[in-house]
Amino acid sequence: MSHSSKLARRAFLQRLGHLGIAGTAAPWALNLAAISDAAAFTGGGDYKALVCIFLNGGNDHGNTVIPYDSTSHAEYVTARGTTLTTAGGIVIARDRLAATALSAAGLTAGRQYALSPNLPRLKALYESGRLAVQMNVGPLVQPTTLAQYKNKSVPLPPKLFSHNDQQSVWQSSAAEGSTRGWGGQMGDLALASNGGNSLFTCMSVTGNTVFLSGDSALAYRIGTAGATAIGPVTSNMYGSATCRDALRTLITGARTHVLENELNTITRRSIDSQVTLSTALAGGSTFLDKLPTGSGLGLNDQLRMVARLIQARSSLGLNRQVFMVSMGGFDHHDNLAAGHATLMTRLDDAMAGFNAALDEIGAANLVTTFTASEFGRTITSNGDGSDHAWGAHHFVMGGAVKGKSFYGTAPEAVAGGPEDIGQGRYIPSTSVDQYAATMARWFGVSDTEMTQVAPSIGNFNSKYIGFL
Numbered sequence: 001m002s003h004s005s006k007l008a009r010r011a012f013l014q015r016l017g018h019l020g021i022a023g024t025a026a027p028w029a030l031n032l033a034a035i036s037d038a039a040a041f042t043g044g045g046d047y048k049a050l051v052c053i054f055l056n057g058g059n060d061h062g063n064t065v066i067p068y069d070s071t072s073h074a075e076y077v078t079a080r081g082t083t084l085t086t087a088g089g090i091v092i093a094r095d096r097l098a099a100t101a102l103s104a105a106g107l108t109a110g111r112q113y114a115l116s117p118n119l120p121r122l123k124a125l126y127e128s129g130r131l132a133v134q135m136n137v138g139p140l141v142q143p144t145t146l147a148q149y150k151n152k153s154v155p156l157p158p159k160l161f162s163h164n165d166q167q168s169v170w171q172s173s174a175a176e177g178s179t180r181g182w183g184g185q186m187g188d189l190a191l192a193s194n195g196g197n198s199l200f201t202c203m204s205v206t207g208n209t210v211f212l213s214g215d216s217a218l219a220y221r222i223g224t225a226g227a228t229a230i231g232p233v234t235s236n237m238y239g240s241a242t243c244r245d246a247l248r249t250l251i252t253g254a255r256t257h258v259l260e261n262e263l264n265t266i267t268r269r270s271i272d273s274q275v276t277l278s279t280a281l282a283g284g285s286t287f288l289d290k291l292p293t294g295s296g297l298g299l300n301d302q303l304r305m306v307a308r309l310i311q312a313r314s315s316l317g318l319n320r321q322v323f324m325v326s327m328g329g330f331d332h333h334d335n336l337a338a339g340h341a342t343l344m345t346r347l348d349d350a351m352a353g354f355n356a357a358l359d360e361i362g363a364a365n366l367v368t369t370f371t372a373s374e375f376g377r378t379i380t381s382n383g384d385g386s387d388h389a390w391g392a393h394h395f396v397m398g399g400a401v402k403g404k405s406f407y408g409t410a411p412e413a414v415a416g417g418p419e420d421i422g423q424g425r426y427i428p429s430t431s432v433d434q435y436a437a438t439m440a441r442w443f444g445v446s447d448t449e450m451t452q453v454a455p456s457i458g459n460f461n462s463k464y465i466g467f468l
Helices: 003-021 070-079 120-127 146-151 163-172 182-194 241-252 258-281 298-311 336-360 432-443 447-453
Strands: 048-055 065-067 113-115 131-138 202-204 320-327 367-372 392-397
Touching: 048 163, 048 182, 048 298, 048 336, 048 432, 065 070, 113 120, 120 131, 120 336, 120 392, 131 432, 163 182, 182 202, 182 320, 182 432, 182 447, 298 320, 298 336, 320 336, 336 367, 336 392, 367 432, 432 447
Parallel strands: 048 320, 048 367, 202 320
Antiparallel strands: 065 113, 131 392, 367 392
């Protein structure tokens, strides 16, 4: 192939990738991961997977991980700007938190937190050592104080408090429009361990996502019911096998024009990958398959598919995988008390059920699951809800997690402390880069490669948090 042809091919693939990130569907539901060249790699025989649960809308961490010691809870009541008897208030009374109060390892003496009363199963996982709480994590370019924030004397993450931009910053360290995420960058580095099967390294059960996009590893999108087939070439077209075969030849056959040939190669690989996945998933089941499906259970359905894919890891010949699932509805500017409680119940059921499914298939120690969200929310109330903020508390779950402990630095005060830029919006004390780097090192990324995953990690004295 000539130099000019190579350049044209590369530009063609890049443009297809950009269309996919933008949410534009390629013909016949063409899967973007099929664009990657299948190359022969060698690697070890162990298996590890990371599963990101993204809480779209900005989770209200103030009613997820709640100050419980009497002094801090009183500050929490005051900060949320409402009394326990105010109609429409967003405070959770202390007597409702006794059953979900957590052992306080990793906290300053005297401090204690409880989980939402709608998270009893995560409380049990925490006390069993399978769950850790990461305090006040969010996007940072470098450690930042309140004075530096006010004076704008250090670089800050772009477009703070914007939903779309902060989703992108969390997932890729750059604002909306970024084409590479830290999950995909880990996928790039892990391709060598997946023995020639580059298609299924990064898998999304929640549509297009920049988190899983790398240079070579691109997100393979799969539905909760399995891989999506290109219908007209996998079943008779207009009732005719002849039409089906003619179309298949047309869209998969070799061509003399470099770009036409590349598109047909991609399409052929997409068809083959759907067959490979469907075969691998056939007959597989997990604990989650015994649970109900349907309205309000989307996260359950997504994690069910992730569990089945992990169960099929040997038949797919994989040693490293990164997955993404998501749940929406967290933008609680109003109706926080009722709406957030419902979402917490669904998160509790889904995460605990996924843990049980991993136990059932013998993969609990091989998989680390973590939550993320574009930002936390204000500790102060707007009357019936909370508004966009910055740092937030998150969960890390798995058999390899050093659980039953808090990590990072809790806010010094519920509101008005040295990390509060106003309205109980915390400057993160732990960066997303540190959060990502900790998981990447467990995943197998070396120190010398870490800036590929976490580009600002060199700005932090403590690169790894310690929950794995």
